[in-house]
Amino acid sequence: MISLCVGIFLLPLCYFSTVSPSFPTAFYVDNEDAQSVPLHVNKKVGARLESHILELLGIENHGSGIRDEFATRFMAQLYKKTEEDFALNPAYRYLETGTPLxxxxxxxxxxxxxxxxxxxxxxxxxxxxxxxxxxxxxxxxxxxxxxxxxxxxxxxxxxxxxxxxxxxxxxxxxxxxxxxxxxxxxxxxxxxxxxxxxxxxxxxxxxxxxxxxxxxxxxxxxxxxxxxxxxxxxxxxxSGHQRRGRSKRNVPNGRHYPDSSPVSFTTSKPKLPFVRKSVYGKECRRRTLYVDFKYLNWQDWVIAPDGFYAHYCDGSCSFPLTSHMNATNHAIVQTLVTTEPKCAPSTLKSMKILFIDYSRNVILKRYRDMRVEDCGCQ
Incomplete structure (x- = not known):
């Protein structure tokens, strides 16, 4: 199996497959050539991944369709002011206005x-x-x-x-x-x-x-x-940073996922043994992980963005550590003993989501530490 360590802050440890399925996917990752490719999962696994993301976002229930265009336009202006990569969901692009806040x-x-x-x-x-x-x-x-x-x-x-x-x-x-x-x-x-x-x-x-x-x-x-x-x-x-751990939530709309254990996928290289070193055999660095909200069927209640680059860290931290590995001082010392440094985020960035809640009110919420900016050996 090929291991992609996405579970640092977004999902549990996952084993992904790049075998082409007959249905679209909401997730994109790097392949061995550092090119973004679809991450294909079956419907059951896709539903579990969606459940994990909703739990992370703390969204128990959501509505669909806006109640007041004036209020929503104002909220879209707030979102535009705070996000560098401003992009509304295509279904809500009529809310865009050239008037600055x-x-x-x-x-x-x-x-x-x-x-x-x-x-x-x-x-x-x-x-x-x-x-x-x-x-x-x-x-x-x-x-x-x-x-x-x-x-x-x-x-x-x-x-x-x-x-x-x-x-x-x-x-x-x-x-x-x-x-x-x-x-x-x-x-x-x-x-x-x-x-x-x-x-x-x-x-x-x-x-x-x-x-x-x-x-x-x-x-x-x-x-x-x-x-x-x-x-x-x-x-x-x-009053404090977002809690990293959340209690198990009741999934809305009658959906039920029997467990929240790590998600496993068969790969196109089943004979490859699982080892801790990089799946690409390359040095520790940031890899692509993109979540497309459209293929999660969130386009009716997420106004912006239409997806986001979460990214993740993967790669080897072998001795001697080079400057490209962005290693901490502790990681350099750690290589002198038996414990191997791990490739992990060194810089994380927040993101904002503009969405419609269960009362059909529009909410703009910041989620801390949602995007990996840099990786290093730690």
Whole structure:
């Protein structure tokens, strides 16, 4: 069998096959000539690999289809601002916009610090309540596990050119706040303290009344100025790095995988004995591992990216260690005794995924240590 040590952070120790099957694959790896080739697996093994990845991402359930284009476009702008290789899933490329994210919005949301950004949509309880405003209700916010709320805001936009001069928000505790106007023409108001109050008090039904103020300082419901859209944004920072180990999850959609043991594949060279040295007989370095979301059938709920290069480390760490092996000082000393250094990641990089959750809200989440940047003997 040929061993590819993908289990460093993404999957268990796997034995892969490059024998051509009759169905497409979601995984691509290096072959002996350092060329990317499809990693072919049967349906059962493919399902188990998918289960491992979902468990790693911490996604129990997911939805499909967006509920509000305005909110999703804004989230796509956030994703574009943070990812160098910006590429939306082909099914969602209509969301791309040439309008840059205003710097003030980026700073307020805490884009650089945030590990999770959640969009959520209000429902109209009353278009014109007794006070003459539009009353909006919200589902009770769910604070991510180990999450610390950085910032939350409510945004309102109008399709008509004629807009109100000002928006005013009135909350259940009678607190009143004026909306500000963003460079992109959206009104927004900070609701960070309000969101914390809603989350901490189950007896409160989250709601806010919004007044549209005319140039003559008269208050109206939002509909007085034509069609409007509203959504909320909340950003969170992890209190610590992502846990490397996760508890066994319940797989959604009625799927069940009987075990999570390492996945094995027969190879085109079954007589080759399993040995710890590199499968290519070459020095330790980074190898290709690409995961294509389309062939996992994730294109209906993962907005971006359409796949990612996880990569992995493989190769020999034989004595004497050369500079090309990127060896640590400890690894060099280790070669003087019997224990052989291992080829492992020396630099890891995070990645972000923009996806639709089970409530059909759009989530932008950062996953730490998901991509191998460099490998070395350790």
């Amino acid at each position: 205003p710097a003030a919005d980026e700073k307020a949301i805490g884009l650089g610090e945030a590990d999770t950004i959640i969009s959520f949509l209000p429902r109209v309880i009353s278009d014109r309540n007794a006070e003459g405003g539009s009353k909006l209700g919200f589902d009770r916010p769910e604070i991510p596990n180990e999450g610390r709320l950085l910032h939350a805001e409510l945004r309102v936009s109008f399709e008509n050119v004629s807009k109100p001069s000002l928006l005013i928000a009135k909350f259940q505790d009678l607190r009143v706040s004026d909306f500000s106007l963003s460079e992109n023409g959206q009104f927004f108001v900070n609701i960070t303290e309000v969101l914390n109050t809603w989350a901490a008090n189950p007896s409160i039904r989250p709601a806010v009344t919004v007044f549209a103020v005319s140039k003559r300082s008269r208050r109206y419901p939002l509909s007085e100025f034509g069609k409007w859209h509203s959504f909320g944004i909340a950003s969170f920072a992890d």
